[in-house]
Amino acid sequence: MERPTDEALRRAQTTLRGLVSDGPSHLPSLNLVADSIRLELEKSGQVALLYVGLTRYGRLEPVFGWHIVAEILDAVAANLEGMVGGTLRRLDVVSDFTLTDDAFIVLLSPPRSAAVIADDDLAAVTRRVYERLQSLLLNDLAPGVYDRVHPSVGSAVLAFDEALTFEQNLQHGLALAMQAAEEQAALYDRDLDATLADCVARGDLEPLFEPVVDPEARQVIGYRSSLRGPFYSPLRLPDVLLDVARRSEVLASYGVVAREATVTAAAGLEPDALLFLGCVAGELPNAAVVAVSEFYSLNRALVPQHVVFEIDADDLARNTASTLRTLADVRDLGFQLCISGLGAQFTALELIAEAAPDYLCLDPMLIAGIGADLTAIEVVQLLVRFAGRIGAQLIATGVRDQEQQSLLARNGIELFCGEAFARADTRLPQVTFPEE
Numbered sequence: 001m002e003r004p005t006d007e008a009l010r011r012a013q014t015t016l017r018g019l020v021s022d023g024p025s026h027l028p029s030l031n032l033v034a035d036s037i038r039l040e041l042e043k044s045g046q047v048a049l050l051y052v053g054l055t056r057y058g059r060l061e062p063v064f065g066w067h068i069v070a071e072i073l074d075a076v077a078a079n080l081e082g083m084v085g086g087t088l089r090r091l092d093v094v095s096d097f098t099l100t101d102d103a104f105i106v107l108l109s110p111p112r113s114a115a116v117i118a119d120d121d122l123a124a125v126t127r128r129v130y131e132r133l134q135s136l137l138l139n140d141l142a143p144g145v146y147d148r149v150h151p152s153v154g155s156a157v158l159a160f161d162e163a164l165t166f167e168q169n170l171q172h173g174l175a176l177a178m179q180a181a182e183e184q185a186a187l188y189d190r191d192l193d194a195t196l197a198d199c200v201a202r203g204d205l206e207p208l209f210e211p212v213v214d215p216e217a218r219q220v221i222g223y224r225s226s227l228r229g230p231f232y233s234p235l236r237l238p239d240v241l242l243d244v245a246r247r248s249e250v251l252a253s254y255g256v257v258a259r260e261a262t263v264t265a266a267a268g269l270e271p272d273a274l275l276f277l278g279c280v281a282g283e284l285p286n287a288a289v290v291a292v293s294e295f296y297s298l299n300r301a302l303v304p305q306h307v308v309f310e311i312d313a314d315d316l317a318r319n320t321a322s323t324l325r326t327l328a329d330v331r332d333l334g335f336q337l338c339i340s341g342l343g344a345q346f347t348a349l350e351l352i353a354e355a356a357p358d359y360l361c362l363d364p365m366l367i368a369g370i371g372a373d374l375t376a377i378e379v380v381q382l383l384v385r386f387a388g389r390i391g392a393q394l395i396a397t398g399v400r401d402q403e404q405q406s407l408l409a410r411n412g413i414e415l416f417c418g419e420a421f422a423r424a425d426t427r428l429p430q431v432t433f434p435e436e
Contacts, residue, residue: 004175008182012175015103037158038166040109046159048117050106050129051177052076053152053185060148062341063239065365072141072149079136080104083129105174117157126155130184147234150188154180192234192244199229200253207262208238208424211431212276212395212417215405218433222274222308224361224397224417225262226424246280255283256290260298268428269301276308276338276359281315281323288330304334308359313341316351327355340397342366342383353390359415360387364398367418370407377411384412 004012040047054076060068108125110117130153137146158173199205209223227242229235235244245254259277266275279287287309295302309330316323316339327337339352340361352360362383369376387394396408399418408416422429 002176004172004179008175008179009171012171012178015105015174015178037107037170041158041160041166041169044110044115046110046116046157047173048108048122048155048157049173049177050104050108050126051154051156051174051181052080052104052106052129052133053154053178053181054103054149055152055185056149060145062363062365063144063148064142065368068142068145072137072145075136075141076104076133076151079132080106080129083132105177122155122157126153129153144237144240147237147240150185152181152185152188154178154182154184156180193248193250195229195233195235196241196244196248196254197250199233199235200250200257203257203261204230205241205254205258205261206426207258207265208426209266209428210417210424211422211429212274212415213421213431214415215409215421215433216414220270220273220431221415222276222306223266223269223428224276224278224310224395225266226278227258227262242278242280251280252283252286255279255287259287259291260294263295263298263302265426266299266302266428269299269306271301272306273301274306274308274336275302276310278340279309279311281311281318281326284309284311284323284326284330288333288335291335292333305336308336308338310338310340310359310361313339313348313352316348316355320351324351324355327357331356338395342394349386353386356390357392359395360392361395361397361417362413364418367396367398367404367408368400370404377407380408380411380413 037047054072060072106129108117108122130151133151133153134146137149137151154177156173156176156179158169158176161169161172164172205227206229208226208228210226211220212222212224213219214221226238228238229241235241245251245258248254259279262277263275269275277287291302291307292304295304295307331337336358337355338359338361339355339357341363342352342360360383362380366376366379370380384394393415394413395415395417396405396413397417399405399408399416399420401420405416405420421431
């Protein structure tokens with residue numbers, strides 16, 4: 001009988017404790033689900049488990065808000081429920097599927113015509129569940145959900161072992177199913193890494209620009225930049241591309257190609273305009289050195305004082321002391337600094353103050369709630385005071401309409417970026433200010 005790794009067993013134990021617990025002992029309790037499995041094991045000697053993993057919620061919330069998580073869970077649950085009565089009918093369901101944090105567990109018994117579950121039956125069911133979820137995430141939810149939350153489905157047969165307790169048997173089977181799901185997810189990640197490496201090798205990265213606007217002065221002060229991969233690839237979304245690059249072995253090469261493409265595409269930049277360049281903190285030292293020697297040769301408008309390196313607030317929490325020293329060195333070279341994601345990470349405010357950035361970008365999800373949520377307005381007011389204290393200028397990102405812009409302006413925001421002024425474009429977008 002196949003044995004799971006010790007790490008898989010530990011994770012399975014943690015998952016089971018999250019599902020059912022008898023309190024002080026923190027051991028899986030024998031609820032109705034477990035009793036159903038026990039009876040099936042005693043009758044046929046085995047039961048199958050499907051493990052449906054959805055492990056990337058953090059990539060959704062900055063784009064759609066935290067409500068999208070509940071919508072996805074509800075949609076996946078409804079689909080599994082429909083499959084239990086239809087697609088999975090060849091295998092009788094021992095119990096309703098169970099949700100634990102970011103995964104579903106479906107328990108299956110053998111078909112009525114068989115004493116045990118055949119490998120082909122289990123493989124076919126696993127494939128159908130994956131294909132149904134793939135279709136759901138691609139077609140039935142908000143565009144881009146599938147690329148950001150890729151499902152993984154693993155299955156395993158839980159065979160009764162007399163040398164183990166019932167709880168150990170259950171843990172053993174779940175660990176095998178989780179391992180299978182992780183292997184599927186790892187295969188998808190390897191495909192993404194290969195796609196990124198290919199994009200970097202071919203220079204197939206396309207810059208996008210959004211103007212940063214001061215409506216009161218009727219002026220565009222600069223452009224925030226991002227990159228996307230080829231339209232036909234899963235890296236076509238800028239946040240997905242950056243997430244893959246952030247953990248890739250080709251991060252340094254990606255950064256060089258990305259900045260060269262961005263700087264070259266910004267050829268029409270006005271002499272005094274700023275260019276905001278997104279950067280992972282870990283590659284910032286190399287990026288700044290390369291910028292000093294190469295940016296001006298690619299685009300004569302880009303002296304260091306016109307380049308703003310932008311990092312995410314989360315980056316400050318990783319290797320903080322080294323990052324703060326790097327930021328100080330970058331400023332000494334003449335570049336400006338921007339920290340984005342402000343409002344999403346209040347715990348980082350002390351570090352942000354120490355980093356002494358020139359600009360701060362309010363998180364788009366904070367801006368999205370500004371019209372309907374009094375708390376969002378109060379947070380903006382607090383951050384306006386914070387920015388004033390540390391001498392940074394605030395930029396509201398993701399501003400969608402005039403109403404949002406007016407409300408933010410009344411609460412102390414002067415700089416804006418978003419669809420209210422121009423959509424992101426491969427060329428520097430033009431902004432037309434209304435007649436006074």
